[in-house]
Amino acid sequence: MKSSSSLFPVTLARADILGDLSEDIYLVKHNRDPDQSVQVAVSRIGLVGSSHGESRGFPLVLVHGSFTNKGFWLSTKGQGMARYLAEAGFDVWLFEHRGHGQSPRNDDYSANTVERYARYDLPAVHEFIHEKNGSFPAWVGHSLGGTIIATAVAAATMKALPAFVMMGTQVVRPNPVLQLPLAGPIARAVVAFKKEVDGRQVKIGPENEPAGVINEYLARHSLLGNWILPSDKTRLMPAWQTSQIPLLGISGAADTTDPAKYCQKFYRAYGGPTEELLLGKENGFSKDYAHIEMVVSKDAANEVWPKVANWLRAYAS
Secondary structure (H helix, E strand, C coil): CCCCCCCCCEEEEEEEEECCEEEEEEEECCCCCCCCCCCEEEEEEEECCCCCHHHHCCEEEEECCCCCCHHHCCCCCCCCHHHHHHHCCCEEEEEECCCCCCCCCCCCHHHCCHHHHHHHHHHHHHHHHHHHHCCCCEEEEECHHHHHHHHHHHCCCCCCCCCEEEECCCCCCCCHHHHCCCHHHHHHHHHHHHCEEECCCCCCCCCEEEHHHHHHHHHHCCCCCCCEECCCCEECHHHHCCCCCCEEEEEECCCCCCCHHHHHHHHHCCCCCEEEEEECHHHCCCCCCCCCCCCCCHHHHHHCHHHHHHHHHCCCC
16 A cells, blocks of 8 residues: 655545544554554544645644543544634644554553653654645644643654644642652552553543553652653753743643643743633633633633634744
């Protein structure tokens, strides 16, 4: 089968129609990870009947958080923030972490980490979308999705990144549970035994997370934790404080998962041009937004999505 890319093997796995939306699902086999079985799915969303190629508009990549998949951005009925952005004229792509949604499990699944996503997967998808569109995309991440993008920014793994958006993202809050005696070692022992955490079993979401990602979280959010690249212990905050790519940092006033004050602390540590958006009544919003509803809710559709689109238009060149 002929590759959809001249850069590395890319398979058009499926072409679907969701009502009046088209969805082309590509499997990118970049062969950059130590595990050569890695393939990641990226879905291109378009309007049925619209022209393809560069005329689709400025490209965006949406990255979901932990324990979920691209359905966070686009429901099976074709509704969601991804649809809104496509209708607003953007070339919308949905990235799925390894083993989530349409991304198959790689052989070394339990060892997957945010570092490996940021070091190998995001740059490959970034380059593939540039090849298909003609422009390098901006990236939008929610929760862990934002952490993956921030890690790529701090580690400088993506070239010519025009702008990025983080929603409910932080790496600076010590997790209160991990402050309890032996909580960290017990959690790591359980994860090492199971090799992954089942999102449905713990009632967090429809997908699992591998041990590597969970252990990164436990190390990052412990009392003495730091945001690092686990492979060589490189601290990422110094590079974060000198990066210059435009950032839109969004926090939810009622977010208890990644509270606003910690998201804001993280965004304000960034060195580049930054705009913040606190989603709460104090700032003229109809409600104080929680972690999920800042993206998935009727109120977000009316109040949040348009602000993200308007901010991104400034970098659509």
